[in-house]
Amino acid sequence: MEPNVRAVRRIQRTTITGVLLLATIAAVVSFRHMHELCLRHGEDHLAAVLIPLAVDGTIVVASMSILMANRYGSRGGSLAWAMLLVGSLASLGANIAIAEPSLTGRIIAAWPSAALIGSYELLMSQIRRASRAAAAAPGQVVAEGEVGGSDVHDLLKQADFPEKGTEDLRRTAWNWARENRLPDGALPSGRAIAEQFARSARWGRWIKREGLEGKLGEPDRFPAV
Structure with a gap:
């Protein structure tokens, strides 16, 4: 330890x-x-x-x-x-x-x-x-009820060492955002992305920002609103 x-x-x-x-x-x-x-x-x-x-x-x-x-x-x-x-x-x-x-x-x-x-x-x-x-x-995963013991050790370990396979999840989230645009063609909000994948709103905003910068595949060509 x-x-x-x-x-x-x-x-x-x-x-x-x-x-x-x-x-x-x-x-x-x-x-x-x-x-x-x-x-x-x-x-x-x-x-x-x-x-x-x-x-x-x-x-x-x-x-x-x-x-x-x-x-x-x-x-x-x-x-x-x-x-x-x-x-x-x-x-x-x-x-x-x-x-x-x-x-x-x-x-x-x-x-x-x-x-x-x-x-x-x-x-x-x-x-x-x-x-x-x-x-x-x-890419941090904090499932509902997972903090039931309120163990600071576990939380810090999870924050420092995200679980394997999160890269695929990030790309999946970015592709979902591109496929589920708003009526005006804009991307969903970071919170909407997060709710779809049971993550924090901050994670959703991070996915959206990274995707728009082209770090998760093809960048989005629509305005980020």
């Missing part, structure tokens, strides 16, 4: 361990704070248990939605980022609201939740960067 790959795996495992540790701490401290806040404001015991889970669940779902969007060349959309922001602010706000009314008390109460949110997002950033690296590799 290459030294840089071993380093990446160590970093990932250390980050995951840290996030799990902080999640355990936050599950005890932050959950109790939000639970007590709900009870103080008239919610019953069931609601006081479910509401904190809903807040933290919002953060997780929004982060995973952004991660999935990154795999397909998108930033994730305003809704996912808005939900991530709202969930994070709700978690921090609930912890601060239950704290002793002093600066020190509020910092202490908010710290577990802030540490968990920040650490979780750092882990997601590592995975998103690895996903973008894999998508940026020409």
